[in-house]
Amino acid sequence: MTAPPAEVLDLFAVPDAAEPLPGGAGSSYRAGDLVLSPGRQAQVAEWLNPVLARLSVRLDEAPRRRRRDLRVALPVPARDGSWVVDGWGATRYEDGATTCRDLDVTLAAARVLHARLASAVPVRPAGLDHRTDRWARAERLVFGPAADLAAAAAGTPVAGVVRRAEALLDACDLGADQLVHADLAGNVLLDGYGAPVVIDVSPAWRPPLWAEAVAVLDSVLRLDAPRDELVRWSTGARRQAMLRAVVWRALVDQAEAVYDDVLDVVAST
Known part of the structure; x- marks a missing residue:
């Protein structure tokens, strides 16, 4: 892991000492009251972060908010107003938050x-076109x-699984496209009150059902969710969403x- 350089820490106005955070890709660091993460694209952050910042504030300040209602990690700009500095972006650190491993909570937060x-x-x-x-x-x-x-899969290690899944795909309607978080599993935390906190939004303009299928798949493979959860995604529109997730x-x-x-599970019925 490579820590954020001094000029990044300076522009985000945090202490020089940055400590690595567990979880995720293992590349994020805490510095002061911020989490700094690499690999951010400035052209994406320029439109996405204002959306997330407004949503974060609205959720936190909702008049009838309950302690366990959804929250979104607040993006924080650098001192010069930029959202990304040398590929690093920042969000507010959620003290005491832990990774949510409950798939039902993750899916409820997603909805x-x-x-x-x-x-x-x-x-x-x-701005989604700038994602490369x-x-x-x-x-x-x-x-x-x-x-x-x-053509993209031909000659790659996954050519077989792509051919197999493609043979099962059909034109089933997955629902309307909209802005979704395409990487929810592991990116929903639980704060000290048990409220889900969404972090590291990976934006895509796709049906929410597909984003949920990805969350189920990743939760089974990476967060030890019961494998039986895949059975629920083996028929109808859910099956088609899961095939695309796979x-x-x-x-x-x-x-x-x-x-x-x-x-083997998804195609068994």
Whole structure:
């Protein structure tokens, strides 16, 4: 892990001492009252962070707020007003928060979050086109022409699992596209009162059902959620959402065997 350099700490006005945080990709650091995370794209943060900041404040200051209602980690700009400094972004540190490992809580948080985002961002942000990371590229392939997906997977370690999943895909309606968090599992914390706190929003303009399928898949594979949860996603629209989640993760991870095992469950009915 590489700690944030001195100029990043200076611009975010935090102490020189930065300590690594557990969880996630293991690349985030706490410095003072901020969490600093690398790999942020300035062109994405410029439109996304104001949305998240407004939502965070509205949720925290809602007149009838209860202690265990949803919260969103507050993005914090640097002293010069920029959201990203040398690839590093900052959010408010949530003291005492722990990773949520309860899938039901994660999905409930997802539904509230996505309902709020649908109201806050009714039109697809043009800034989404600036995402060039491998997650965004894989997402576009999963929802794009089948020929493009097959060509991208050909000759890769996941060609087999992509072909297998693609044969099961159909034109089932997954619901309307909107702004969603495409990486919820592990990015929902529980604060000291037990309120879910959403962090590290990975933006995509896709159906919420697909984002939920990704959360279920990741929770089973990475957070020890019961494998039986996959059975609930083996029919109808849920099955189609899960197939796309499997292909997406396989393309990103370039790992076949684990996703072949998931397909055994999802394709069993």
